[in-house]
Amino acid sequence: MRVYNLVRMATRTLAYHALRKRCPVNVMLAVTNRCNARCHYCQIPSRTADDIPLDRVLGMIDEMAEVGTVRLGLWGGEPLMRDDIGTIIRHAKSKGFYVTIDSNGLLWKERHGDLGGLDHVVFAVDGDEEAHEANRGAGTYARVREALDIAVGTEGLSVWTLTVLTKNNLHCIDTMIETAQQLGIHCAFQVLHHNDALGRNHDTLIPSNKEYREAVRHLILRKKEGAPIASSFRYLKYLLSWPDYQQPTLEGQHEGLSCKAGSLYCNVDADGSVYACSLLIGTVPAQNALEVGFRKAFDEIPPSPCQACSATCFTEYNYIYALDPLCIAEWMKTTCRWPGR
DSSP: OBHHHHHHHHHHHHHHHHHOOOOOOEEEEEOOSOOSOOOTTBOGGGOOOOOOOHHHHHHHHHHHHHHTOOEEEEESSOGGGSTTHHHHHHHHHHTTOEEEEEEOSTTHHHHGGGOTTOOEEEEEOOSSHHHHHHHHOTTOHHHHHHHHHHHHTSTTOEEEEEEEEOTTTGGGHHHHHHHHHHHTOEEEEEEOOOOTTTBOOHHHHOOOHHHHHHHHHHHHHHHHTTOOBOSOHHHHHHHHTOSOTTOOEESSOBTTBOOOBTTTEEEEOTTSBEESSGGGTTTSOOOBHHHHOHHHHHHTOOOOSOSEEOOHHHHHHHHHHTTOHHHHHHHHHHHOBOTTO
């Protein structure tokens, strides 16, 4: 993240703390439900909403710029399934956004040349070949490793891996750390947390509470040793004390951390519906930005039924927007680009 984006994000966050001025600083936009993988813990590809037409997507991005958005995260489905994803990225960059994308990497070799200006990519890599394909399907590992090699060689592009920890790959934490070290990138980890609208097979894939805690303790140990783990110490310690990994959300706060979903960040679903976060898709009412406009849809996000979750990204956002100095320092170290870099 460049200094320009950092200053804008800080200004809007401080305005929220001082004046309770809500602003969608960080927007996650699902650009498609389509996907060329069939991950065993995900049922997003079975959802039926068509892709939002390009002109409507670009219009939403314009509206986001008008209300103060700084970071736009593109996800799905697989965003590269859209032939116009490069146009979406370039338009968002023209508005001054910091643009990130979550990808399975299967189309990266064919499509990366059209993604100029992209700031950051997170590739889903779930361990070694056997573990990765046990989670994400046969034939996917070689292609995502090829995508990693290409992306790492792309000037100006920040690259992370994200590993979804399941029964199939708890033994692969060190493998992912070694991969990150070899490539000079960061690796992040998350537990299963999607709701029934987006996830599947969690009851058969989720490790026990004891197994998850052992994995988190190992991540903390390796991070203390200097491993390039993007997940912050704050988040990992928060996750270690999570009461029950079978329950991804809590009605009250956890570790005293307040949730800023719907206040400083939000999620736009693939049909244009605006939710506080993706864990609430299909569980609460949502206004559709294509019908009422993005500003109104964001302004009318209802209060969330939960105040804490085990999701990596949302918890990290909450620590950053709570102005936690340790989490901010780690985040800046792994994402920021300073003048001359």
